[in-house]
Structures are given as C-alpha cells and as structure tokens.
Amino acid sequence: MTADEDGDRPVVIEVEGATKTFVQRRRVTRRGLRRERLDVHAVRDVSFTVRAGEMVGYLGPNGAGKSTTIKMPIGILTPTTGRLRVAGLDPARQRLALARRIGVVFGQRSTLWWDLPLRDSFELVRHLYRVPADRYRANLDRFVDLLDLGPFLATPVRQLSLGQRMRGDLTAAFLHDPAIVYLDEPTIGLDVVSKAAVRSFLAETNREHGTTIMLTTHDTADIEQLCRRVLVIDHGRLGFDGDLATLRDRLGGDRMLIVDLPGPVPPVSVTTPGARVVRVDGPRQWLSFPATASAAPLIAEVAARYPVVDLSIREPAIEDVITRLYTSGPIPTARQPTTPTDHSNASAVGEP
Incomplete structure (x- = not known):
C-alpha cells in the first residue's frame, strides 16, 4: 500500500495523548509502619493513528508499555488522560458494540473452550457474535484450508499442540469478519512450520x-515479513x-x-568510502558499508577489479536496529500525526 493509498483510507484507530498511570501501595517502615502511594506511569502521552487496511507492528522491550497501550483501544483499560476512538467508537464507553467489530489474540492465553472439540468452540464463537450460518460456513471453510485445521477439528482444545491451538485462536478471532484485529505475540513458542502458516494466513x-x-x-521476523509500518515504544x-x-x-x-x-x-581491496572487508570464508567475502550509502559504487569497484561469480546485499538485521533504538533513546518520529477526517463504521488480557 502506497502513502497516497494510505491517505485515501479512513482512520479506524485514533489514540491522542493517551496516558495510563497505575497506583501501587507499598509498605514502608520509616516513621512507623504505613503504606506509601506510588504512581507507575505505564504509558505517557502516546499518540498515533491507524488507517483501514494497515498492518502495523508494535515493538518494545518487556515493560515498555506495549500491552497497556493495546488494552486501551480494545476497551480493557481506560486511559488516565487522553482520547481514543476505534471504528468510530469510544472503547471504554462502548465496549460491547466495539467487541463485535474487533478480534483479539493473545499468544499466551486462549479464548477457546478447553474441554470442547475445536469445532464446538467455533460454534460457540458463532453464536456469541451472531454470525449468520452461511457466512460462518464460508469463513470456517476458508480458515480450515488456509490454516490446515481439518485433521484436528474434532480434537478437544486441551489435547492440541501449541501451534494447533494458536491456529484455532486465530480462526476464532477472525470468524466474525472483524474490521480490526489485535495480535499480541501470536507466534510465541511456535515451531518454524507453524510460524510460517500463521504469517501466511495473516498476510493473505x-x-x-x-x-x-x-x-x-518480540519476534522481529514477524515484523519484517508482515509489516511495512512500525511503532516502537520504550519506557511508556x-x-x-x-x-x-x-x-x-x-x-x-x-x-x-x-x-x-x-x-x-586475500581480502579484496576497495577504496569506496566506509567499505571494508569484515569476513573471508574461502571464495566468499563479506564487505560492510554504511546503511545510508548506495551500494552501486562499491559493486562497480569490486566488479571492475575482481572476477565476480555472484554477489548479494544483506540489509541490517532488524534485531540490531531495534536494540540500537532502545539503547540510544527516543528519536524524532518519522510520521506526522494524522488529523482524522473520516471514521469507518466498521476479547482479552495482558500485562502493563
């Protein structure tokens, strides 16, 4: 989706100046035994908008405020200060109406019924969301095909592997055709095959x-393969x-x-500014160069001096990029806040 296409789509998530403060009380022995109030600022003045059809990655270290931020537009938490609108609704005041328009998956918790066969869990979801029978059958058939659910539809949820259960949770979250879906660690603990199936399903x-x-x-491969846009939060x-x-x-x-x-x-000799050989392994050599520089001058120099059989370019590892962001402190945002002009009329838990 291009920037121009982004601008043509309605804003479906609007978070403006959201702050969430939790009050903790701890015992102190100074001047006698008493309790002291402690304000914990989990989220501080967070603002962003998301347009219809975007797939946005939300990153941050443990305790950064990710789950708290996600819980506010879902309607689980009410912001201490700030304004939120999701699908044209106030999440805290219109939670029931909003629940019909969103889906939620938390990787470490299941929304399925533990002792029921997977198919029966889906039937209960259909009745909870009042999904018409024909639409339910069409959606379920599509998800069974995309996520390969057929072999274990009759299996009780408690007997499913983690990968099978996660595919079931994803199906339950999407069965009622929600306009917006929040996913918190949807591939946590999954094997390579299950991760690939989940990513393919989400992309399609x-x-x-x-x-x-x-x-x-926390799996940066999820972000690299699925998301063009990212939000990064640290210390709220x-x-x-x-x-x-x-x-x-x-x-x-x-x-x-x-x-x-x-x-x-021997290591190839180059004069391109910032370029240097960092590794040699038989006929293969690795040359690093600044991420902001064009590769063309370096490629031309190497090709002119040496009989190249093949070459490729590897981008900076996203793990390294995120680590640098966490350790270097906040940087200016790359996207100006969007002033919403339109709103589309388009269930769950975690930790602060």
Whole structure:
C-alpha cells in the first residue's frame, strides 16, 4: 500500500495523548509502619493513528508499555488522560458494540473452550457474535484450508499442540469478519512450520479482506515479513512511528555486500568510502558499508577489479536496529500525526 493509498483510507484507530498511570501501595517502615502511594506511569502521552487496511507492528522491550497501550483501544483499560476512538467508537464507553467489530489474540492465553472439540468452540464463537450460518460456513471453510485445521477439528482444545491451538485462536478471532484485529505475540513458542502458516494466513487475510491488524511481538521476523509500518515504544513513550526502512536508515548500522569469487583470495581491496572487508570464508567475502550509502559504487569497484561469480546485499538485521533504538533513546518520529477526517463504521488480557 502506497502513502497516497494510505491517505485515501479512513482512520479506524485514533489514540491522542493517551496516558495510563497505575497506583501501587507499598509498605514502608520509616516513621512507623504505613503504606506509601506510588504512581507507575505505564504509558505517557502516546499518540498515533491507524488507517483501514494497515498492518502495523508494535515493538518494545518487556515493560515498555506495549500491552497497556493495546488494552486501551480494545476497551480493557481506560486511559488516565487522553482520547481514543476505534471504528468510530469510544472503547471504554462502548465496549460491547466495539467487541463485535474487533478480534483479539493473545499468544499466551486462549479464548477457546478447553474441554470442547475445536469445532464446538467455533460454534460457540458463532453464536456469541451472531454470525449468520452461511457466512460462518464460508469463513470456517476458508480458515480450515488456509490454516490446515481439518485433521484436528474434532480434537478437544486441551489435547492440541501449541501451534494447533494458536491456529484455532486465530480462526476464532477472525470468524466474525472483524474490521480490526489485535495480535499480541501470536507466534510465541511456535515451531518454524507453524510460524510460517500463521504469517501466511495473516498476510493473505490483510491483503484479500483489508483487515486492519496491529501486531505486538518480540519476534522481529514477524515484523519484517508482515509489516511495512512500525511503532516502537520504550519506557511508556513512543520513540518511532514510520516505515521499517526509515527506521533502519535513521539508526545507521551497516549493510553487507556478499561477494562470491572463483576461488579463495586475500581480502579484496576497495577504496569506496566506509567499505571494508569484515569476513573471508574461502571464495566468499563479506564487505560492510554504511546503511545510508548506495551500494552501486562499491559493486562497480569490486566488479571492475575482481572476477565476480555472484554477489548479494544483506540489509541490517532488524534485531540490531531495534536494540540500537532502545539503547540510544527516543528519536524524532518519522510520521506526522494524522488529523482524522473520516471514521469507518466498521476479547482479552495482558500485562502493563
């Protein structure tokens, strides 16, 4: 989706100046035994908007405020200060109406019925959301195919593997055709095959049905494969909002030119500014160069001096980029807040 296409879509999630403060009381022995009030600021003045059809990654270290931020537009938590609108509704005051328009998946908790066969859990979801029978059958058939649910539809949820249960939770969250889906660690603990199935399902659902998805995860591969836009929060403050490529550019780091030669040779000699050989393994050599620089001059120099068999470029690892952001402090946001002009009329828990 291009920037112009983004601008043509209605805003479906609007968070403006959201702050969430929790009150804790602890015992202190100073001047006698008493309780002292302690204000914990989980989220501080967070603002962002999400347009219909976006798939947005939400990143941050443990305790950064990710889950607290996600719970406010779901309606589980009420902001201490600030304004939220989701699908044209106030999440805290119109939670029941909003629940029919959203889906939620928390990777470490299940919304399925533990002792029922998976198919019966889906039937209960159908009745809870009052999904028409024909639409339910069509959706379920599609999800069974996309997520390969057929072999264990008759299996009680408690007997499912983690990967099977997660595919069941995803189906339950999407069965009623929600306009917006919040996913908190949807691939946690899954094997490679299950992760691939979940990612493929999310990408296709977003692409084919325009479902807006907010994805919170510690697995940066989820972000790289699914999300063009990322929000990064740390210590309760939004440190970045923009394209993944822009995040890489702003935080620097190195790209890698991997060169395959006909045979082993000493480290190649180059004069391109900032370029250097960092590894040699037989006929293959790795040359790092600044992430903000064009690869063309370095490629041209290497090709002119050496008989190149093959070469490729590796972008900075997103894990390294995020780590640099956490340790360097907030950087200016890459995206200006959007002033909403339209709203589309388009269940769960976690920790602060």
